[in-house]
Amino acid sequence: MSIAPTRMIERTKRRQPAVEREACVVEVHEHSPPTLFHSGEQFRLERLPVGSRIVYPPPPLKGLIDVDAAICAALDSPLGMDPLDSLLRPGMKLTIAFDDISLPLPPMKLPDIRGRVIEHVLERAYRAGVEDIHLIAALALHRRMTPAELKRAVGARVFDEFYPDRLYNHDAEDPTEIVDLGQTRHGEAVELSKRAAESDLLVYVNINIVSMDGGHKSVAVGLGTYNSVKAHHNVHTMRHSKSFMDPNKSELHNSANRQGDIVEAAVPIFHIETTLNNDMFDGPLSFLAKPEARWTAREQTTFAALKRTTDRMHPKLRRAAFHKSTAPYSITGVQAGAVGPVHEVTLDHVAAQQAVYVKGQADIVTAGLPYVGPYNVDSILNPILVMCMGLGYFFNLYQGVPLVREGGVMIFTHPVTREFHPVHHPSYVDFYEEVLATTTDPVEIEARFEKSYAEDEWYRHLYRTSYAYHGVHPFYMWYWGAHGLQHLGDVIFVGGNAEACRRLGFRRADTMRDALEMAEQVVGRDPSLTHFHCPPLFYAQVEA
Amino acid sequence: MLALPDDVLIQQRLAGQTVLLTGASGFLGKAVLGQLLRELPDTRVILLLRGDAQQRLENEILTSGPCEGLDGSRVQTVSGDLGREGLELPAGIDVVIHCAASVSFEQPLDEALELNAKGPSRLLEAVRAAGSDPYFIHVSTAYAAGMRTGLVLEKPSGTAPTEPWLDLNAELDAAQAWRKDIEAESRLPQHQHRFVAEATRAIGPAGGPAVGTRAEILRYEWVREQLTERGRERARALGWSDTYGLSKALGERTIITKNPKHLTIVRPAIVESALHTPYAGWMESLKVADPIMLGYGAGIIPGRFGANRSIRIDIIPVDFVANACLVAAAHPPDEVRVFNVSTGMRNPFTIHDLAEMTTRYFRERPLPDEDGLPVSVPEWRFTSAGNILTKIERANSVLAKGRELVDKLPIPRSNDVELRLHKNQRKLDRLKRLNEIYRPYGELDCVFDDRNARALLDNLHPDDRERFGFDVDEIDWDHYIGEVHLPALRKIAVPPAPGPKKTRSAGRRPAPEGPPALALFDVEGVVLDSTVAHFYAWLRTRDMPELDKLVWTAGAATKVPSWIIEDRRSRTAFNRNFYKLYKDLPARELKRQAEEALPDFIQPRIQNEAVRRIREHKRRGDRVILITSALDFLVEPLQHLADEVHAAKLIERVGRFTGELAEPPLTADGRASLAARLAADHDVDLKDCHAYGDSLADLPLLELVGHPHAINPDFRLSREARRRRWPIETWGTERAAV
Amino acid sequence: MRFAQGGRRLEKLAGSNKSARGPSAPTKWRTLSAGRDPWSERGVEDQAWLREPRPAMLREIAQQTLLFPATRVVAMPTIVGAEDLVHAPQPAILAPNHESDIDTPLVLLALPHAWRSRTVVGAASDRFYRKRGFALAAGFWINTFPFDRGGGQRRGLAAAAAHLRDGRNVMLFPQGTRGAGPEGYRAGVAELALTAGVPIIPIHIEGSALVMPKGRGLNRRGKTTVTFSRPLQPRPGETPDQLTARLQTAIER
Structure with missing residues (x-):
């Protein structure tokens, strides 16, 4: 195998991307403007106390000029x-x-990079x-994609040619389509789609928008089943992943890597990983990624109109x-080959774009919290997904270490309405009504309820024939936030629905000032406050 | 009679004697028994009761007010029924106190005569047959004198001035002949049509057998009503206010002809709650004026009554009557003696006073209405009976028209309208009934002479005056009505305020453990929030462009009212007619389109509580069965939810639907039979099974199982469910978000 | 905490933070009617606007054309001593004995215009001021003010004192109610006179009980006599009971 030189991006930003982003951390002073907070499908302007920090996302890097050539x-x-x-x-x-x-x-925006690579x-x-x-x-256990x-x-071209017999969704509950590849040395089961396991070559086309994606996780998890996913999607693993965005320190990734080694031994995999910049907001709304103090008068008026x-x-x-909007992402890198070296380069690219020290x-x-997460595309952000978004992702x-200290408070703004999409999230309704009504402790939930939901016949049928998430999926959403639940002292939702917040086990306030007052009860007087100005996506390289 | 006080205590007078007491399970009987046990330890008591006498003594009688805490061991019981021949009694009876009677004002004449008129003589004969010739004390009623004006003398019926002659046997024969006649008439077509129409209006869609049962119930009630009315009319024609007074009068006459050794007839007026013993305000059930007072206090009858406000109303506390009976028992007379135990002579109390006191009491201490807020009572208005009747008739006709309208037109929110109409109708019926029954009492302008009773009272040993006193002079009406009687009524009528409850209510979940059973779910309205018509509309308009969809929907909307009316009438007929719309539609294409039904139609309309409930049943090990009138290919995905799905099937020919169903639609009693067959197949007891339904078409099924649940019921089903105390639940969907 | 203060223009432009439109509370819910609200003041207040000049003029016209002729027809009054009222000081308390409801129109028609236009009549608030219509009618026809008879007549007498202070004559019935008899004189009017320092004019009405007895409407026509006596000035150091006794003698003489 030949090792070719890595590609494309300016070297200067490779080595210490985070440090040079000090301009992204801004301190609030007397004359600072109010800060933009996303709140589901609405916007809020909140005033933060003098002396707090706002961590802004880095500006989007310029993408590749010729994507096809890069591919x-x-x-x-x-x-x-x-x-x-x-x-x-x-x-073959x-x-x-x-x-x-x-x-x-x-x-x-079309054309999707996956389509281009596949072509x-x-x-x-x-x-x-x-x-x-x-x-x-x-x-894996997400919902099937509609045509x-x-x-x-x-x-369109690929779709017309291959759908529906040669282009389809992975069915993790079809016993005829699953092979058992054995166990890792830690006893984690590895199961894979039969078609993939029996191929002569498996090409995986991946998009990395956060450093959590990609690597072994693509195949081992993406084409796996409940039994194999169970090995690392549990409370213990989640709690010891500090954090998901840091694959070196993440138990989740360790487990996935072990499974990935076994998969690699069974079938040759050609990984193609692409990275995007964080140019999330289209055209006239691109100022939403900028610090508010830099908004021109025109942009302020646009925002005011948008908000009203x-x-x-x-x-x-x-x-x-909102769900019809698309993002003008540009590709910042395309790597292909063996999973190890490819993923290293990918992580470098991601850090180059997203890391802030x-x-x-x-x-x-x-x-x-924004209106969309990975699990409610074209759907509704129900209360459980809100919790996953806030405590799991944000x-x-x-x-390094979490941005908030141990026992600290996280304050989110989101309406947290008790609405569930009946087609996409049927098991979430039952999770909310049955499980959360009894307890919110992830360990107890795992012990008492997960099995029955995972093996429920109706959910299985909905997952296989309709567009519903697997019956066990709400549990994973809850475990996603298990580390957060353990680490934080309190979670407050500003503007949240009282009933839903109470069911989730969190508190709520009407305004940011009330929330800060409530938080002061937990963390003490004159707390230090940092605002995480996300989306667009980025992560913080925190040093204690 | 003697006017000097005695020198012998009553206890000594009755020591060693045996008293046979009938009617001890009744209000007055219990009071008498209580006094016997408490004050006369040397007297033996024998009770005559229906049914298992000993058990009734222990469970019912000794546990209630007057006998509470008293030793019942020296009481002997005999089982027997005074309404029938063939009584057997022990020997050695010295005194018979006959309190047993039927005190209902709404009884057919033959029943009243059997018990009240023939009862005493039957009793006396049975005692004589056993060998004793006792002193007979007959408890009659003051109103056995008939509807008199002025002074009512203490003379037994038949001997007072201006009384008609009565022939008991003739009356009894006539009453029995009426029963036969009316039973026969009730089976004639014109009445049967009426009953069936009424039953259909109430529970039509529940199917033939259910309607038949309801019609039969209505017929029985009608027969009873007719007999009661005839009896009442006959009694009024003879000069009594109702069958009760007439039968009591006949009872007196009959017992006199039997010539007992000593005979005393005690005639109490209206017996109400006790004044002293066992405690102030003891009462058991509602007596004459009590429903009116309570209804007035609760605001369910308007304060209008057809009565004359200045006439006296004669109320006497029950312990006074009991004492009078026992004092009479201690003084056997030489010839027939009658006592009027009443207050009209010495301590009069008019209807106006009663009304005023009632108003005052309920203004100071109002009753809570159904929302818990105090009811504000209006002033009493006394008008003539005729006035009231016309008003009632007018209101009745308006209501009847309203109900007809609701049946014929499909109005939105018909549930609320129906509920209101129903409530008003009940209010009116109540008022009509009360007016009808108590009209004579509001016009009875007489005073009961109580000279004999007074003499008996004067006869008492001074020590006995307290124990066995019945001096009506000591009753202070303000105190009695306002502080004794009405609070007692209130305690009976108003349950005590519930303590604080936890906010999480215990759901009506099935118990976790139990014998294996079936769980039957109706799909429309319970599992899916849709109907057969929704399915059809979705199927037809699936691949239509928007404009066509609008046009088609508008066209279908014109047919919707007729569908609703037909559905109200009979779900089966509606299903059959509706499926005719599928005629000549291509079968294969529709089936292919129906494959998309799960995400497009079924999932948005699923009621998640139903899914959770199904899961719970499965966890218990029950077999879950879904019954639906939708087409089988549409509800196919639901097979993964439950164990069995019974759906409708359309006949196909040459690839097209013919619009005919393969089997009769599964509604009403068809579902009940299916459930019975399934229970038999799986060897399960229907008493353990659960059923979930939402409309009257499920009524036979819900009646069949041991655990029915009404889910989102419409008005008629909720009325049935409330009547039978079935749990009613409201389930919702997540559709609003999409 | 101190909060950042800049960016006002942006904040104003963008408006306040609105929380999500949750399910709005129902605009109407079923109102429970549970009888009259016991907390509301059961009664109508004093309709003072009926004492304005124009309504007063209307009242005078109505009285002269309708009320007084009707009263004269029914009660056939003979008036004694009204001319001496010219010499009596205003404001004063007019204190007749009370047998029937026709007493007030009788006295009013007996008064000279100078007196009548400045006279307000105390009408029992629990009788006349329960319903709005009755209050308006009484206020219009016979120029009443609500007299609260409850609680020892404190509030009623205070209202009357207010009218006296304004310079109006007040007509109050010392017996307090109709048909109390010659022994039923209460001390309220005397207290009022002593406190306000105004004279009392005793008026004796004879024969009205037959014309309009208590509890019935118009009974029959009958002759009535209205006799005005000399004003009673409250003596210094007199107790209300003594003044009441004097008043009683003056009226019943």
Whole structure:
């Protein structure tokens, strides 16, 4: 195998990306403007106390000019493996797996990068004379993608040619389509999709928007089943992943890596990983990523108009409008080859875009939760997903130590309405009504309820034939926040629905000032406050 | 009679004697028994009771007010029924106190005569047959004198001035003949039509057998009503206010003809709660004026009554009557003696006074209404009976028209309207009934002479005056009504305020452990919030462009009212007619489209509580069965939810639906039979099974199982459910968010 | 905590933070009617606007055209001593004996215009001021003010004192109610006279009990006599009981 030089991005930013981002950490003083907080499908302007810090996301890096060329280069000179062309032979079984709709958020503008990469791969495959090609959406226990979503992901041409018999969703509950690949040395079961396990070559097309994605997690988890996912999606593993965004220190990734080694031994995998910049807001709204103090008058007026309109809109219209928006992401890198070296480069790229160095933890961390997470694309952010978003993702967007100190308070802004999408999240309703009504302790929930939900026949049927998340999925959402639940002293939602917050076990306040007062009871007088100004996505490199 | 006080205590007078007491399970009987046990330890008591006498003595009688805490061991019991021949009594009876009677004002004449008129003589004959010739004390009623004006003398019936002659046997024969006639008439077509129409209006969609049962109940009630009315009319024609007074008068006459050794007839007026013993305010059930007072206090009858406010109303506390009986027992007379135990002569009390006191009491201490807030009572208005009747008739006709309208037109929110109409109708019926029954008492302008009773009282040994006193002069009406009687009524009528409850209510979940059973769920309205018509609309409009969809929906909307009316009438007929719409539709295409039903139609309309409940049943090990009138290919995904799904099937021919169902639609009693068959197949007891339904078409099924639940019921089903105390639950969907 | 203060323009432009439109509370809920609200003041207040000049003029016209002629027809009054009222000081308390409701119109028609236009009549608030319509009618026809008879007549007498202070004559019935008899004179009027320092004019009405007895409406026509006596000035150091006794003698003489 030849190791080709890494590609594309300016070297200067590679080594210490985080440190040079000191301009991203801003201190609030007397004359600072109010801060933008996302609150679901609305916006809030909150005043933060003088002396608090705001951590802003880094500005988006410039993307590749010629994406196709980059893809070709990556496929021709992969890292740690032979070029793709040499791996393709006529009559072989080729399976292409790709990330499902939970990435990227919000969805990319067309053409989706996955489609572009797949087209390149298919072109080479046809040239090599491969005919048995299947495309699988690697969604593990997420919901199946609708035909429209599949079309968007792989592109119209590929869709027309391959759907529905050769382009389909991974079905983790189909016993005929699963093979057991054994166990890792820690006793974790490894099961994989049969088609993927029996292929001569498995190509995985991945998008990395956070450093949690990619690597061994792509295949071992994406094409796995409940039994294999159970090994690392449990409370213990989650609590010892500090944090998800730091694969070196994450128990979750360790476990996934062990499983990935076994999978790699069974089937050759050609990983293609792409990274995006964090250019999340389209056109006239791109100022939402900028610090408020830098907004021009025009941008302030635009924001005011946006806020007033969204405040007054009918909730359903508002939700439709928000979920229709797309992000003008640019590709900042394409790597291909063996999983180890490829993922290292990917993580470098991600750090280059997203890492911000922050010195010192804070007593209180505030954040505004957006309207969309990985699990409610085109759907509703129900209370459990809100908890996952806040305590699972936003809390864990750090490397090093958490941004909030142990026993500190996190304050989120989100309406937390008790609304559930009946088609996508049926098991969440029962989780909310049955399980959360009894207890909110993740350990107890795992012990008492997880098994029955995972093996429920109705949920299984809905997962397999309809567009519903697997019955056990709400549990994983809850475990995602287990580390946060353990670490924090209190969680307060500003503007949240009282009933829903009470069910989740959190407190609520009407205004930020009330929330700060409530938080002061927990952390003491004159706390230090840091606002995590996310989205756009980034993470904090925190040093205690 | 002697006017000097005695020198012998009553206890000594009755020592060693045996008293046979009938009617000890009744109000007056219990009071007498209590006094016997408490004050006369040397007297033996024998009770005559229906049914298992000893058990009734221990469970009912000795546990209630007057006998509480007293030793019942020297009481002997005999089982027997005074309404029938063939009584057997022990020998050695010295005194018979006959309190047993039926005191209902709404009884058919033949029943009243059997018990009240023939009862005393039967009793006396049975005692004589056993060998004793006792002193007979007959408790009659002051109103056995008939509807008199002015002074009512203490003379037994038949000997007072201007009384008609009565032939007991003739009256009894006539009354029995009426029963036969009216029973026969009730089975004639014109009445049967009426009953069936009324039953259909109430529970039509529940199917044939249910309607038949209801019609039969209505017929029985009608027969009873007719007999009661005829009896009442006959009694009024003869000069008594109702069958009670007439039968008591006949009872007196009959017992006189039997010539007992000594005979005393005690005639109490209206017997109400006790004044002293066992405690002030002891009462058991509601007597004459009590329903009126309570209804007035609760605001469920308006304060209008057809009565004359200045006439006296004669109320006497029950312990006074009991004491009078026992004092009479201690002084056997030489010839027939009658006592009027009443207050009208010495301590009069008019209806106006009663009304004023009632108003005052309920203004100071109002009753809570159904929301817990105090009811504000209006002033009493006394008008003539005729006035009231016309008003009632008018209101009745308005209500009847309203109900007809609701049946014919499909109005929105019909549940609320129906509820209001129903409540008003009940109010009116209540008022009509009360007015009808108590009209004579509001016009009875007489005073009961109580000279004999007074003489008996004067006869008492001074030590006995306290124990066995019945001096009506000592009753202070303000105190009695306002502080004794009305609070006692209130205690009976108003339950004590509940203590603080926890906010999380215990759900009506099935018990975790239990024998294996079936759980039957109706799908429409219980598991899915949709109907057969929704399914159809979705199926037809699936791939229509928007404009066409609007046009088609508008066209369908015109047919909806007729569908609703037909559904109200009979779910089966509605299903059959509705499925005709599927005629000539391509079968394969529809089936293919129905494959998308799960995410597009079923999931948004699922009621999650139903899914959770199904899961619980499965956890218990029950077999979950879904019954629906929707088509089988539409509800196919639900097979993964439950163990069995019974759905409708359309006949296909040449790839097209013919619009005909393969089997009769599964509604009403069809579901009940299916449930019975399934229970038999799986060897399960229906008493353990659960059923969940939402409309009257499920009524037979719900009646069949041991654990029925009404989910989101409409008005008629909720009325049935409330009547039978079935749990009613409200389940919702998550549809609003999408 | 001190909060950042800049960016006012942005804040004003963007408006306040609105929480999500949750399920709005129902705009109407079923109102429970549980009888009259015991907390509301059961009664109508004094309709003082009926004493304004224009309504007063209307009242005078109505009285002269309708009320007084009707009263004259029914009661056939003979008036004694009204001319001496010219010499009596105003304001004063007019104190007749009370047998029937026709007493007030009788006295009013007996008064000279100078007196009548400045006279207000004390009407029992629990009788006349329960319903709005009755209050308006009484206030219009016979120029009443609500007299609270409850609680020892404190509030009523205070209201009357207020009118006296304003310079109006007050007509109060010392017996307090109709048909109390010659022994039923209460001390309230005397207390008022002593406190306010105004004279009392005793008035004796004879024969009204037959015309309009208590508890019935108009009974029959009958001759009545209204006799005005000399004003009673409260002597210094006199107790109300003594003044009441004097008043009683003066009226019943």
